[in-house]
Amino acid sequence: MNENFEDRDEVLDTVRRFERMVAQNEPVFFDLADFENIIDHYTTNTQYDKALQACEAAIAQYPFSTELLIDRSQVLAMKGEYGAAAQQIEDVAQLDPDNPDVAVTRGIIATQKGDFAEAVAFFQQAAEHTQDRDDIFFNLGLAYQSWQKFKSAAKYYKQSLRLNPDNDVAVQELLYCLEISERLEKNLEFFRRFTDDDPYSAVAWYNLGQAYYRAGKFDDAISAFDYAILIDAKFHEAHGFLASTYVSLERYRKAIEEFELSYPEGQPTPEALCNIGECYEKLAEWDNARKFYQRAIDQDATIDEAWFGIGIVMNAQERYFEAIHFFRKAVSLYEESVEYWLALAAAEYQIGNVVSSIEAYERATQVAPDNKDAWLNWSILLYEQGNFDGAIDLMRNAVEIQPAEAELHYRLCAYLLAAGRYREAYQCLENALVLDFDKHRLLFEYFPELESQQALAKLIDQYRK
Template sequence: MNEHYENHRAVLDTVRRFEQMQARQESVFFDLEDFELIIDHYVTNARFEEALQACEAALGQYPFSTELLIDRAQVTAMRGDYTEAERQIDHVATIDPTNADVAVTRGIISTQRGQFAEAVAFFQIGLEQEPERDDIHFNLGLAYQSWQKFKSAAKHYKQSLRLNPDNETGVQELLHCLEISGRLEEHLEFFQKFTDDDPYAAMAWYNLGQYWYRREDFTKAAEAFDYAIVISPDFYDAHHWLADAFVCQEEFRKAIAEFELSYAPGEPTDEAMCNIGECYEKLREWDAARRFYRQALELNPEMDEAWFGQGVLMQEQERWMEAIHFFRKATELYGDSGEYWAALGAAENQVGNVVSALEAYEKATEVAPEEAQGWVNWSAILYEQGHFGEAAALVQHAVELHPHEAHFHYMRCAYLLADGHLREAYQSLETALALNYDQHTLLFDYFPELRRQPALLRLIDQHRS
């Protein structure tokens, strides 16, 4: 495992050297194997433009390399230029028709195009030529997963991992497929077998930790990640996930210590700094939290999570104008978060910017209609403005999303009463009382004037057990 991470660092050093030479417009000279590593690094991180540039630089040096021609065709497909990718791989096929990667590349193009049956057929041709290729099984898994055939996808991800247990993406995709098909629990033995076969393989323990994390057994997840770290102390991803497991157990100081070990010495990442900031936020240590959020933004000024985190700090201290500034910046950077828009709406409402608050809540429900809180908060403002019917219609969305949540039925009841729809209001109240009688006090917390409605009080009293 240490060797794996030494190799990883060596790849990063090679990539850094390549980028420096390009920035200085120097002649780039690398071994063919180094170019392959550079291209693979960019592809793994979905940096397809840089991957294509690396392909072109490599082909300038090794114009007759079939491997590089295939790499370029695959990267071209990943960029979405399928016609050009097909032209390039057809050219390779004329040079080296028996190369398994010709079929694999055609499979990748078909997967990208959504032609999944065709993709599977191409990958199967590749497997017939080279049956022990873990990457072909992985690509078959991706094709089946995109085709919504999760059991078949899981079968090939498992085979890919048997051949190459170090494929972290393969583990994540397998766990996703098992989770979505309701087969996670029955696969404990599959993950444990890797640790049984080689108890000193850090990656095997790391993968077992991922399994327990998905099962939401954070104690066992932490134990597995800890074993991985004991075997390989510089296993940065294991430190990160151990920290995450501690966060899920609300052990924030332990999490901070692990996040501080989740990057190479002297090379902090924006993600680690932001995570540490959030832990301090949970501990209500505002100054430390803000310091780490700021460090995250120094490393990456466009990190929306760090802008949002600073907004939460201001919100917790009731510094609403500053909160608005940070929340608005977060929405500018990532406008598809219902949470960001809802937080902005709440802050705008606190300073009396009702129109801006309504706009923010409308945006929250537009980008995340499945999140009830946006509908609820939007409805509350409309109720305060006297728009009772609109408020009732909006909270109905929350009721439909969570029909067994009594809270939303009580709110709908109050809005309908205010709008004069007594029969519908009492129907909502009866549903709410049946779901959770004790929560009926919410009605009076939100709307104290309802204590003066005798018919309402009688109905509540009838449901007292």
């Protein structure tokens, strides 16, 4: 594993040197392997414009390298420039028709375009000509995964990992496919086999730990990550995952210790700082939480979780005006988070900004129409404002979107009763009782005074099993 870290540092140095030369308009000279590493670094980080720039610089220096022409075609495909990508790979095919990378690249273009059957055929063709290339099986996995055929995708990711167990992206994709097809439990043996074959492989233990973590087997995950760290104390990613496992077990002090080992000494990442902040937040140590969130923001002002974290800290201290400032910032950085909108809505309501609160609830229901809390909290606000009809309309809307959610039916029933619309309320109550009889207690939690209503009690009794 340590070798990998040294390699990675060398590649990063090369990338930095390349970027410096480009920025200063100096002539760029690297050997072919360095250029390959630079291009690979950019594509792995989805920086396709920079990858293309590196391809052009490399081709200017090595105009006859088919590898570079193939790289250029693949990068164009990833940028969505399919015509140019196809033209480039056809040119290569003229020069070197038997190169398996021609078929691989045609497959990558087809995957990007959404022609999955065609992509699979190209990759199979490439695999026939060469048996030991993990990247071909990895691309087959990606094509099947994009095609939503998760079982087939998992099969090829496994083949890829048998050839190259160090491909962390393949591990992540495999775990995702097994999880979504609910086959993770059955496949834990696949990951265990790597540790049996090579008990001194830190990567094998790390991958096994991730599989246990995803399967919710946290104690097993801790043991596996511990082994990885025992073999390689500087395995930062393993420390990071071990920390996340402790978070899942609500052992926040242990998590903080591990997060502090999840980066090279003295070089904390914004993510690690933010995670440490969140652990302190869970421990209700507000000053420490705020301090670490702030350090994360100082390093990366676009880290929405840290802005949100400070908002939560302010909120917990009933400093709502300040909380709103941080929640708004979080929402501006990441508009798709229902959690952010709900927190903002609640804080706005706390200081009497009813209109702003309603706007935030509306955004929450747009972002996540199937989040029942967004509808419930918004309706409570309208109800408390005396707008019974508004609350009723809102709940009807919510019930239409989530007809199987009993709690929404009970809430609608309560609002109808409050508005004196008894016939509709009883109809609604019947639906709710059929869906989930036990939740009828919620009615009396919302409105204790309903306990004394005879008609209501009679109706509920009819549905007792």
